[in-house]
Amino acid sequence: MSEERERESEQGFQNPVAGFGVTFKAMFKKRLTEQYPEQPKVTAPRFHGRHQLNRHPDGLEKCVGCELCAWACPADAIYVEGADNTEEERYSPGERYGRVYQINYARCILCGLCIEACPTRALTMTNEFELADSSRENLIYTKEQLLAGLTEEMVDTPHAIFPGMDEGDYYRGLVTEAAPGTVRQIAVSQGEKGEEVDA
Numbered sequence: 161m162s163e164e165r166e167r168e169s170e171q172g173f174q175n176p177v178a179g180f181g182v183t184f185k186a187m188f189k190k191r192l193t194e195q196y197p198e199q200p201k202v203t204a205p206r207f208h209g210r211h212q213l214n215r216h217p218d219g220l221e222k223c224v225g226c227e228l229c230a231w232a233c234p235a236d237a238i239y240v241e242g243a244d245n246t247e248e249e250r251y252s253p254g255e256r257y258g259r260v261y262q263i264n265y266a267r268c269i270l271c272g273l274c275i276e277a278c279p280t281r282a283l284t285m286t287n288e289f290e291l292a293d294s295s296r297e298n299l300i301y302t303k304e305q306l307l308a309g310l311t312e313e314m315v316d317t318p319h320a321i322f323p324g325m326d327e328g329d330y331y332r333g334l335v336t337e338a339a340p341g342t343v344r345q346i347a348v349s350q351g352e353k354g355e356e357v358d359a
């Protein structure tokens with residue numbers, strides 16, 4: 161047998177043994193397996209996750225429909241349409257509110273530039289990261305999906321401004337809950353019908 165063939169035959173025996181050696185050593189190492197989704201990963205407190213549209217303490221919306229977030233977005237992922245509040249249908253304390261608000265998570269890179277641009281802190285980011293979906297349509301989140309939930313002190317929009325307060329008072333923190341007797345108005349702009357009035 162030539163020297164070269166002898167070496168090849170020796171390697172043919174050693175290689176599988178060396179391979180099993182790698183497996184054997186790995187058996188005593190700390191396991192890196194993550195039991196997701198049964199044990200969800202805990203993110204850093206300032207993790208950039210899904211967005212949230214915030215409310216004032218009485219339930220009125222902080223978004224004023226200014227579109228600054230949309231202009232700041234490098235991925236063109238935000239679509240906003242503002243509209244005027246009326247006394248009969250009020251969504252925010254000031255003159256304007258965000259009538260349509262969408263974020264396209266097929267585009268968003270979660271950079272956070274939009275929340276830096278927002279002048280009213282209406283837009284912030286949560287720690288939620290489970291945004292994957294098999295449909296592009298489902299990745300476009302609407303205002304209804306992004307709006308913060310209601311606490312006990314809040315009334316859902318539209319509703320009247322706190323009596324005696326103006327927009328500035330809301331930002332000065334003078335409104336801490338919905339005024340007693342506050343009721344939700346009819347959202348005519350969203351196709352809700354008012355009560356029939358007999359002639």
Ligand code: SF4
Pocket residue numbers: 232233234235236237238263267268269270271272273274275
């Ligand atoms: S996080 Fe970045 S990419 Fe996503 S909507 Fe905001 S600005 Fe656009």
Ligand code: SF4
Pocket residue numbers: 222223224225226227228229230240258277278279280281282283
């Ligand atoms: S979220 Fe903020 S920046 Fe965007 S439209 Fe509303 S108020 Fe303006």
